[in-house]
């Protein structure tokens with residue numbers, strides 16, 4: 001299931017979350033009944049369901065849906081995949097880019113499925129480290145490639161808007177399996193994702 005428009009939202013769940021948002025709005029000193037805010041709890045309820053829809057989705061099934069037999073065994077890289085997630089500590093966004101590479105082992109995967117896998121795991125309450133591993137393990141266990149690599153670079157709103165209030169820090173996480181555990185292969189990947197031609 002994925003949410004494309006508001007009609008697809010579960011009415012019971014939306015109602016429950018809407019009531020909670022109404023309470024939050026009143027508790028922070030606003031008036032949830034004032035004109036500009038009347039529809040806000042419902043919008044926020046739907047936005048929250050959109051941002052956490054990954055719990056209803058199966059990333060392995062998405063990959064399995066587009067695996068093709070092919071003897072190509074060079075590195076395949078999809079880089080600069082934009083991602084938006086919610087940190088599980090503050091439920092504030094963290095956002096940035098994912099870079100994914102794999103070396104096929106008899107099967108290639110439809111390219112669009114890699115960003116789809118990123119979205120399935122990003123649309124949950126996450127820490128950047130687990131998000132990185134979720135993507136890595138899903139590709140490794142489903143596609144069973146000769147190797148897989150995932151790098152995520154992200155900025156965390158909980159470190160920008162509040163707390164330590166650092167606007168320019170970027171957190172990088174990475175994971176490597178199979179051939180990418182070898183330093184030359186890993187370095188080739190890291191070089192390609194940092195070049196404009198990669």
Ligand SMILES: Nc1nc2c(ncn2[C@@H]2O[C@H](COP(=O)(O)OP(=O)(O)OP(=O)(O)O)[C@@H](O)[C@H]2O)c(=O)[nH]1
Nearest residue numbers: 087088089094126127128129156158159162163164
């Ligand atoms: N490792 C990791 N930490 C994260 C991530 N997102 C947020 N955090 C951190 O989670 C930590 C929670 O620490 P706490 O001390 O319990 O929370 P806090 O008092 O709000 O901390 P401050 O953010 O330092 O004000 C903070 O250091 C956040 O920066 C993430 O994806 N990975």
Ligand SMILES: [Zn+2]
Nearest residue numbers: 087089090158
């Ligand atoms: Zn946070």
